[in-house]
Amino acid sequence: MKRTALTPKLLVLGVDGMDPRITQKFLAEGKMPNLKKFIERGSAREDLKLLGAIPTITPPCWTTLATGAYPGTHGITCYWRQSPESLDAVVYNMDSRNCTAEQIWNITSEAGMKTLVWHWPGSSWPPTSHSENLSVVDGTQPGSVNMGVAQLDWEKVIVATPDITDVRYAPRVDKPAGVGCIITDLEDSLDADVDDEMMELWWGDTARQGGEIRTYVMDDEDTEVVIGSKVAYDIVNSPLKDATGWANAPEGAKEFTILTSGGVMRRPALILKNEAGEYDRVAIYKNKKAEEPIVTLVRDVMETGIIDDVTKKEVTKPACRSMKILELDPAGNKVRLWISNALDIANDQLWHPKTLFNEVIENVGVVPPVSLIGGEDAELVGEIFEPSWVKYNKWQADCMNYCIKEKGYEVVFSHLHNIDCAGHQLWHLGKTLAPWDHTDEKTYQGFIEKFYVQTDDYLGEFMHLLDEGWTVFLLSDHGLIVGENVPPIIGEYGGLNTKVMEELGYTVMKKDENGNSIREVDWEKTRAVQIRSNYIYINLKGRDKFGIVDPKDKYDLEEQIISDLYNYRDDRTGKRVIGICLRNKDAVLIGANGPECGDIFFSVEEGYNRLHGDSISTSEGYFETSVSPIFVAAGSGIKSGFTTERTIRQVDVAPSVSVLLGLRFPAQCEGAPIYQIFSEEV
Amino acid sequence: MSLQQLNSNQFEEIIYDNAEACLVMFSRKDCHVCKQVAPMLEEMKPQYEGKFGFYYVDVEEDKNLFQRFSLKGVPQVLFFNDGEYQGKLAGKVEEEAIEEKIAEVLGA
Numbered sequence: 001m002k003r004t005a006l007t008p009k010l011l012v013l014g015v016d017g018m019d020p021r022i023t024q025k026f027l028a029e030g031k032m033p034n035l036k037k038f039i040e041r042g043s044a045r046e047d048l049k050l051l052g053a054i055p056t057i058t059p060p061c062w063t064t065l066a067t068g069a070y071p072g073t074h075g076i077t078c079y080w081r082q083s084p085e086s087l088d089a090v091v092y093n094m095d096s097r098n099c100t101a102e103q104i105w106n107i108t109s110e111a112g113m114k115t116l117v118w119h120w121p122g123s124s125w126p127p128t129s130h131s132e133n134l135s136v137v138d139g140t141q142p143g144s145v146n147m148g149v150a151q152l153d154w155e156k157v158i159v160a161t162p163d164i165t166d167v168r169y170a171p172r173v174d175k176p177a178g179v180g181c182i183i184t185d186l187e188d189s190l191d192a193d194v195d196d197e198m199m200e201l202w203w204g205d206t207a208r209q210g211g212e213i214r215t216y217v218m219d220d221e222d223t224e225v226v227i228g229s230k231v232a233y234d235i236v237n238s239p240l241k242d243a244t245g246w247a248n249a250p251e252g253a254k255e256f257t258i259l260t261s262g263g264v265m266r267r268p269a270l271i272l273k274n275e276a277g278e279y280d281r282v283a284i285y286k287n288k289k290a291e292e293p294i295v296t297l298v299r300d301v302m303e304t305g306i307i308d309d310v311t312k313k314e315v316t317k318p319a320c321r322s323m324k325i326l327e328l329d330p331a332g333n334k335v336r337l338w339i340s341n342a343l344d345i346a347n348d349q350l351w352h353p354k355t356l357f358n359e360v361i362e363n364v365g366v367v368p369p370v371s372l373i374g375g376e377d378a379e380l381v382g383e384i385f386e387p388s389w390v391k392y393n394k395w396q397a398d399c400m401n402y403c404i405k406e407k408g409y410e411v412v413f414s415h416l417h418n419i420d421c422a423g424h425q426l427w428h429l430g431k432t433l434a435p436w437d438h439t440d441e442k443t444y445q446g447f448i449e450k451f452y453v454q455t456d457d458y459l460g461e462f463m464h465l466l467d468e469g470w471t472v473f474l475l476s477d478h479g480l481i482v483g484e485n486v487p488p489i490i491g492e493y494g495g496l497n498t499k500v501m502e503e504l505g506y507t508v509m510k511k512d513e514n515g516n517s518i519r520e521v522d523w524e525k526t527r528a529v530q531i532r533s534n535y536i537y538i539n540l541k542g543r544d545k546f547g548i549v550d551p552k553d554k555y556d557l558e559e560q561i562i563s564d565l566y567n568y569r570d571d572r573t574g575k576r577v578i579g580i581c582l583r584n585k586d587a588v589l590i591g592a593n594g595p596e597c598g599d600i601f602f603s604v605e606e607g608y609n610r611l612h613g614d615s616i617s618t619s620e621g622y623f624e625t626s627v628s629p630i631f632v633a634a635g636s637g638i639k640s641g642f643t644t645e646r647t648i649r650q651v652d653v654a655p656s657v658s659v660l661l662g663l664r665f666p667a668q669c670e671g672a673p674i675y676q677i678f679s680e681e682v
Numbered sequence: 683m684s685l686q687q688l689n690s691n692q693f694e695e696i697i698y699d700n701a702e703a704c705l706v707m708f709s710r711k712d713c714h715v716c717k718q719v720a721p722m723l724e725e726m727k728p729q730y731e732g733k734f735g736f737y738y739v740d741v742e743e744d745k746n747l748f749q750r751f752s753l754k755g756v757p758q759v760l761f762f763n764d765g766e767y768q769g770k771l772a773g774k775v776e777e778e779a780i781e782e783k784i785a786e787v788l789g790a
Contacts, residue, residue: 165691166690166691167690167746167750168749169746169749170749171749171752244699257698259750262752263749263751263752264752264767265767266694266697266698266765268698287698287765287766288698288699288701288765309766311767314769314770
């Protein structure tokens with residue numbers, strides 16, 4: 001394939017969860033000035049939309065963007081992959097070896113272009129080409145670089161007052177918003193197994209090796225919007241008293257104790273007075289004999305890059321943390337402090353080549369941890385969660401600019417998770433529905449805006465490339481909606497959804513002595529299950545371990561299920577909640593067919609959707625949100641100030657990269673170049 | 683028991699403020715294994731006088747210490763030096779294992 005390139009260099013700025021509909025709202029309000037300039041210099045649809053692949057789930061859509069193939073073709077059909085052994089379990093799916101379509105970065109690197117794939121959560125890790133031109137950073141989870149493998153300790157809130165008599169530590173406390181962080185009852189949590197590492201469970205070594213994950217979604221309490229908005233962190237309580245026994249404590253300083261590393265590491269800290277006699281700083285020391293603090297914090301400033309030893313499973317390593325003062329009484333009678341999780345600063349496991357890790361760390365800085373606490377606690381969202389992403393965004397932008405400027409990368413595929421991460425914790429609170437009527441939707445709509453404003457700042461870090469011969473794509477995998485209603489218990493991507501299928505009589509759960517369903521499927525009576533975002537599997541004889549449905553009855557059973565789903569009415573509103581239902585063979589229409597897509601594909605009707613995933617790409621929600629992904633392109637080879645009416649599909653992105661760089665199309669590509677926006681005829 | 687018992691605040695003082703090299707047995711009164719490990723530690727204590735401290739915490743009296751170190755069951759012997767946690771030995775531990783660990787902690 002010989003083609004003249006329209007650009008020498010191309011950057012894909014992927015922003016997970018970025019929604020063109022709400023983006024337009026913030027653009028119109030003048031809150032996204034960099035994006036405004038970017039659109040003016042480039043091409044997009046008037047509505048900025050990209051037509052997303054189905055399902056509207058992160059790994060399938062990023063894989064479609066990378067391959068130009070639909071999920072049914074590339075085989076990454078949900079966040080998780082169906083377990084080959086069990087109809088009620090899922091396995092890890094962000095492994096490039098599961099992808100049955102060719103990634104565009106193999107083509108760019110093998111054509112001699114130095115290519116960087118940065119944290120792309122869809123079929124990027126492990127690297128899929130032996131080309132020495134290909135560099136890959138993480139991509140094993142959507143969170144942030146190294147989040148799945150380098151975490152050594154969890155987030156903490158430390159409270160110290162003179163009234164607290166001894167140092168106390170409570171791990172992973174689920175705390176309703178507004179309740180003070182004072183540990184009153186240790187009994188409750190003493191025997192509870194600490195739900196240690198969700199990170200490790202989902203994305204750690206065992207998961208990545210294919211271990212089954214079995215999650216049953218049986219009622220509202222099991223859904224992500226309920227679980228995700230709970231705030232869980234370690235709480236440390238400490239006495240606050242006059243400093244004694246210190247090598248170098250300033251006059252008037254008061255001391256308190258911080259515990260880290262699951263409680264085994266202890267750091268003494270001081271609150272310090274300013275010249276006016278008011279306490280305004282916190283200094284944290286390795287021990288009381290240390291001359292210099294590890295860090296001195298001032299009010300309202302989040303510090304990151306704080307390196308301290310952390311012990312996990314009896315091994316001690318230096319780790320990076322961020323910290324911020326939440327409250328400091330000027331009179332010195334109370335201090336509240338947040339400490340981030342801790343990331344091992346030497347973990348280069350998911351960097352290829354490994355030399356890139358050291359270069360980035362030495363020249364840009366260690367990976368800053370992002371906060372995952374906030375949810376219904378507006379103070380933590382505003383003070384901690386959102387600002388921690390601002391820090392991370394800047395670090396990531398600096399890394400990519402360093403690689404572009406100093407390392408000579410010519411093609412960069414990148415992914416940032418800020419909006420989607422916030423969306424999963426907060427977006428549902430953007431409409432005050434009954435289960436969370438203790439929160440205020442205006443407050444959370446304000447947080448949504450903040451995440452878009454910080455995304456605009458991130459985009460601003462790359463605007464200079466438009467003057468340096470680069471082509472830049474801004475795009476996303478899907479948007480996230482603010483739900484109009486509490487979603488029905490069907491279509492949750494995390495696992496097996498039982499409620500609706502149980503009501504319809506297809507899934508049968510075992511019962512306790514009172515006749516209530518327990519968390520165990522009765523396979524002898526179960527004819528079909530609904531698992532992952534959009535799939536129904538018939539419990540088929542000869543195919544499934546406990547199959548009871550004769551293959552000759554499969555077609556009729558599918559018809560009956562489809563009919564029952566369309567007739568199903570939500571018990572809260574009395575309305576239909578199922579959108580479209582298709583047999584596997586018919587789901588080729590939406591690219592959700594084939595061996596990884598179950599026997600029936602279905603979606604949840606607009607108005608009843610959860611954040612994303614159960615919806616189709618065109619679904620809309622409250623507060624001007626939508627599930628649609630975004631697409632804007634600018635720079636070399638792209639028309640300036642141009643609006644196209646063409647429907648741009650996610651499968652069209654990879655072939656457009658091919659044309660712009662003068663390269664061949666990916667082998668399984670099903671899309672077509674967006675030639676209407678190119679500056680030259682091709 | 684001839685080992686000195688530590689409450690929460692004494693624990694802070696001895697382990698952290700004084701940064702003493704020492705071990706702390708976490709035990710419970712009605713625990714059979716604890717009753718076997720404690721006399722062994724008492725016997726070892728004099729040999730280490732002035733070099734390495736021997737203490738114990740009653741986990742029923744000081745639950746927060748038990749919880750802080752995320753301990754599952756007793757007895758557990760935790761080691762400290764320079765105010766830093768140095769690891770632990772759990773269950774019916776042998777004298778040699780304690781000696782080796784002390785040597786390791788003092789050597790570090």
